[in-house]
Amino acid sequence: MPSPVSPTIRPVVLSRIGQPTKLISPVKDQNLSVLERSKQLAAWTAVDQHVKPEHRVIGIGSGSTVPYVVERIVQLGAEPNQDRVFIPTGFQSKELIVSSGLNLGDVDQFPTIDVTLDGADEVDHELNCIKGGGACHLREKVLAEAANTFILVADFRKNVEYLGTNFTPGVPIEVVPFAYAKVLQNLHHILGSPNASLRMAVKKAGPVVSDNGNFIIDAPFDLEKMKTPYTIMAQIKMLTGVVEVGLFCNMAKAAYFGNEDGSVTIKWNDGRVEQVAAPQ
Numbered sequence: 001m002p003s004p005v006s007p008t009i010r011p012v013v014l015s016r017i018g019q020p021t022k023l024i025s026p027v028k029d030q031n032l033s034v035l036e037r038s039k040q041l042a043a044w045t046a047v048d049q050h051v052k053p054e055h056r057v058i059g060i061g062s063g064s065t066v067p068y069v070v071e072r073i074v075q076l077g078a079e080p081n082q083d084r085v086f087i088p089t090g091f092q093s094k095e096l097i098v099s100s101g102l103n104l105g106d107v108d109q110f111p112t113i114d115v116t117l118d119g120a121d122e123v124d125h126e127l128n129c130i131k132g133g134g135a136c137h138l139r140e141k142v143l144a145e146a147a148n149t150f151i152l153v154a155d156f157r158k159n160v161e162y163l164g165t166n167f168t169p170g171v172p173i174e175v176v177p178f179a180y181a182k183v184l185q186n187l188h189h190i191l192g193s194p195n196a197s198l199r200m201a202v203k204k205a206g207p208v209v210s211d212n213g214n215f216i217i218d219a220p221f222d223l224e225k226m227k228t229p230y231t232i233m234a235q236i237k238m239l240t241g242v243v244e245v246g247l248f249c250n251m252a253k254a255a256y257f258g259n260e261d262g263s264v265t266i267k268w269n270d271g272r273v274e275q276v277a278a279p280q
């Protein structure tokens, strides 16, 4: 069983640990479209290469690609997973972990994670990425920072030279609710994002509320600014009322992109780019 944060704090793992239970794949239908298959290929390849037998604490990200990560982990079987704890980045991944029969933990019990696998809205040539399309980027960044290895999984549409190429809503910014108008004003008039706007819910009147009870602003920036994402991230983060910015800079070790032809492109943080065949 993995060590908890200190010998005096006992981890409260919500699912049972140490006993093999029947695991259930979160992916039922295998009649996948080309796009869904590309997500699956990226996820499976990343799990095969980065979830090691000795790993005990694994971070599970959010979005539509991550169910395929869990699918591959479930395929490893009950035995290797019985002594592992899986840490979610939000409501969706918590449900995914629990419904698959995997052991659930939290980052306050396990602040060091062996590997975190997560999706991305877009990834640039230096592995900087936009995250937060699903409003989970605060927890996602905590789990990325807590991980010894942070791995991105995505479909071919996310593989770009510069951020903002295909993903146009802008940089997701989590803000405390009472500060949103003031942060918007700063984004419009000081940081150069005149179209920054509060993200509105679809099946609810009013704004999207994150898993942490906060609002989300989407702030588009021009290409010149997005060429140096760390600078704009630091400027946004300095605005009082901002909780976290959905720009992840210099964090990922590798990004896996599933392609339409069934291959997977792997970009490494040392600049290497590999093309591999689909896993079976």
Ligand SMILES: O=C(CO)[C@H](O)[C@H](O)COP(=O)(O)O
Pocket (backbone or CB within 6 Å): 061, 062, 063, 064, 065, 066, 118, 119, 120, 121, 130, 131, 132, 133, 134, 135, 136, 137, 140, 154
């Ligand atoms: O950052 C995220 C949620 O906040 C997701 O990881 C991101 O939106 C990618 O999702 P998908 O795999 O559905 O493309």
